Amino acid sequence: MPAQTLVQPRFATQRGDVxxxxxxxxxxxxDLGVKRLHESLRRTxxxxxxxxxxxxxxxxxxxxxxxxxICVLAIELGERLGLxxxxxxxxxFSALLHDIGFVALPADLLRKHGVLTxxxxxxxxxxxxxxxAVLAGIPGFExxxxxxxxxxxxxxGGGYPHALRGQEIPLPARILSVAETFQAMMTDRSYxxxxxxxxxxxxxxxxxxSRYDQKVxxxxxxxxxxxxxxxxxxxxxxxxxxxxxxxxxxxxxx
Amino acid sequence: xxxxxxxxxxxxxxxxxSFKKAPLPALHxxxxEQALRQTxxxxxxxxxxxxxxxxxxxxxxxxxLAEWAVRVGEELGLGEEELRDIEYASMLHDIxxxxxxxxxLFKPGRLTDDEFEQIKKxxxxxxxxxxxxPGLESVSLVVLHHHERMDGRGYPAGLEGDQIPLGxxxxxxxxxxxxxxxxxxxxxxxxxxxxxxxxxxxSPDQFDPQIVAPFAELxxxxxxxxxxxxxxxx
Numbered sequence: 001m002p003a004q005t006l007v008q009p010r011f012a013t014q015r016g017d018v019x020x021x022x023x024x025x026x027x028x029x030x031d032l033g034v035k036r037l038h039e040s041l042r043r044t045x046x047x048x049x050x051x052x053x054x055x056x057x058x059x060x061x062x063x064x065x066x067x068x069x070i071c072v073l074a075i076e077l078g079e080r081l082g083l084x085x086x087x088x089x090x091x092x093f094s095a096l097l098h099d100i101g102f103v104a105l106p107a108d109l110l111r112k113h114g115v116l117t118x119x120x121x122x123x124x125x126x127x128x129x130x131x132x133a134v135l136a137g138i139p140g141f142e143x144x145x146x147x148x149x150x151x152x153x154x155x156x157g158g159g160y161p162h163a164l165r166g167q168e169i170p171l172p173a174r175i176l177s178v179a180e181t182f183q184a185m186m187t188d189r190s191y192x193x194x195x196x197x198x199x200x201x202x203x204x205x206x207x208x209x210s211r212y213d214q215k216v217x218x219x220x221x222x223x224x225x226x227x228x229x230x231x232x233x234x235x236x237x238x239x240x241x242x243x244x245x246x247x248x249x250x251x252x253x254x
Numbered sequence: 255x256x257x258x259x260x261x262x263x264x265x266x267x268x269x270x271x272s273f274k275k276a277p278l279p280a281l282h283x284x285x286x287e288q289a290l291r292q293t294x295x296x297x298x299x300x301x302x303x304x305x306x307x308x309x310x311x312x313x314x315x316x317x318x319l320a321e322w323a324v325r326v327g328e329e330l331g332l333g334e335e336e337l338r339d340i341e342y343a344s345m346l347h348d349i350x351x352x353x354x355x356x357x358x359l360f361k362p363g364r365l366t367d368d369e370f371e372q373i374k375k376x377x378x379x380x381x382x383x384x385x386x387x388p389g390l391e392s393v394s395l396v397v398l399h400h401h402e403r404m405d406g407r408g409y410p411a412g413l414e415g416d417q418i419p420l421g422x423x424x425x426x427x428x429x430x431x432x433x434x435x436x437x438x439x440x441x442x443x444x445x446x447x448x449x450x451x452x453x454x455x456x457s458p459d460q461f462d463p464q465i466v467a468p469f470a471e472l473x474x475x476x477x478x479x480x481x482x483x484x485x486x487x488x
Contacts (some may be wrong), residue, residue: 037286043388044290048297050386055304058353058379073429104307107356138296139289 045093048138053096059103060110066183069234071095074179076230078172080219087143091172094147098176101130101148113191125160128152147164148171151180156210174213177203181212182220197228294342294389301383302345305352309359312348315432318483320344322428322469323421325476329468332420340421343396347425350379350397374409377401396421400429405459415462423462427453427469430461437483446477 053067074095102110105127106210109120115122132149135141150173153159155166185200195203201224208217220227306313323344327337333462354376358369365373377398384394399422402408404415434449444452450470457463 031285037283037290040352040388041290041293043288044293044297047390048293048300051297051301051383051390052304054383054386055301055352058350058383060355100304103304103352120335130307133302134307137299137303139292141296141300233302 012133015034021087045138045140048141049093049096052100052134055103056100065234066187067096069181070098070176070179071233072230072234073183073227074172074175077175077179077216077219077226081171081175081215082195082218083172083175087172090143090147093181094143094151094172095176097131097135097144098148099127099181100134101127103133104134106129107110122202125152129161143170143172146170147176150174151176152209153177155213158211171199175216178212178216178220182227186228197224200224290389294387297387297390298342298345301349305349308352311436313350314483315436316345316348316389316433318480319347319425319428321480321483322432322472323424325466325472326424326469329472330465336421339392339396340424342390342393343400343421344425344428346380346384346393347397347400347429348380349383350376350381352383353379374401375459378410392419392421395419396425398422400425402426403460404457404462408460410440418462423465427465430456431442431469431473446473450474 055230056067071092074091075088078091083091090212105123107134109123113121128149128151132145135145135148147170150159150164150169153162153164153169153173154177155169155174157163157165181198182204186197188194201221204212204217205221208214208241282477302313302316303317320340320341323340324337327340332340351373354373358365358372359371377400381394381398384390384397396419399408399413399418400409400415402418402422404418404423406412406414408418431449433452434444434452435445435446450473451459453466453470457466
């Protein structure tokens with residue numbers, strides 16, 4: 001059975017404009033070997049992201065399109081905020097892999113409905129660190145790992161695992177945080193249906209500055225319909241592709 | 255050319271190019287190739303680590319297999335590239351187990367037929383995952399076929415003899431050996447002699463005798479060293 005990679009080349013990195021191209025001095029001597037190797041390197045990195053993301057889907061820890069939708073959202077927010085290309089690439093990868101740590105956690109914990117014990121919550125909250133540990137070993141993924149490691153921090157210091165505050169949290173992580181929350185609010189769950197768009201924006205605005213980065217929330221509030229459409233479009237684009245072998249998945253999300 | 259034309263050129267015309275620049279692309283190619291290899295290695299480590307975090311026993315098992323498989327490969331005179339592929343394939347051969355439900359993976363007793371059918375999917379899942387990485391294509395194939403049998407009665411493809419990639423035939427042998435040596439909750443591990451005896455008994459039906467033979471010699475001499483790669487006692 002053919003395995004389609006889930007992420008199709010439509011994001012910044014694979015459009016060919018990426019932070020780390022050949023250095024200018026080499027471009028003067030158009031050497032196909034060098035160009036091809038740079039291309040291979042980019043594709044290998046993208047492939048590593050795809051493989052890890054596939055592990056996440058196989059583990060049933062994340063409905064197939066959740067991370068991709070967050071990714072599309074995060075990239076849009078990042079571009080609008082004027083992030084440099086290299087950081088957009090980091091943001092893209094970290095958005096796809098931010099939940100990778102869940103693969104390491106017991107499946108029944110992830111599936112549990114109802115109230116979690118303190119120990120269970122503590123276990124689940126290890127997923128950012130676990131994700132960072134996994135990514136730390138890949139050359140070129142240090143910043144990606146860092147973003148994954150802090151994507152549950154909050155500007156007011158009330159997040160985890162390090163209780164970082166404000167600017168201590170890298171901007172891509174603050175963007176990812178808001179994107180994930182918005183996506184969660186706009187998704188049906190087993191215990192509640194998705195929030196109306198206006199309510200989602202209101203909740204985000206209520207937490208601006210404390211739970212969520214003020215600037216990022218402001219950006220969302222300027223054009224909520226467009227961002228909602230981005231989420232829907234991402235979902236529709238994905239259903240056009242074969243998602244590959246899927247094990248039977250239990251109900252519920254993390 | 256007139257001086258104004260020269261001034262308007264953004265780079266120096268070829269005749270004046272310094273030859274010191276000539277080796278630069280070559281050096282850069284070497285660096286890039288190395289970066290490529292390192293990124294591939296990093297991806298392999300990340301994937302293995304993820305599985306390891308989920309279940310430490312699997313991680314150490316994979317590490318031991320990689321040791322065994324590379325040594326067998328060296329005995330068989332394989333080249334650097336092939337040894338690298340076999341090492342990666344051994345580390346990643348069970349990566350597809352993320353697709354198998356926990357309650358089956360960690361079940362203490364014997365598996366039902368249904369449950370076994372689900373476990374049998376893990377080579378395909380592994381193949382699907384590894385195919386995503388451009389440099390790991392051949393590794394993904396070795397992983398896909400690591401439960402084939404020489405007599406064609408294996409899975410998922412029912413390949414026979416030489417049709418099975420060499421790497422798969424090697425992983426198959428070392429995987430079975432390591433599994434036999436490990437204790438499970440429902441039985442104790444076997445000794446080396448007994449495990450080797452069973453390997454020989456099951457070839458050439460299941461295992462490739464041309465791999466079992468050199469492996470048996472290696473096992474006797476290298477066992478103590480590799481056995482040290484164990485998960486820490488609980």
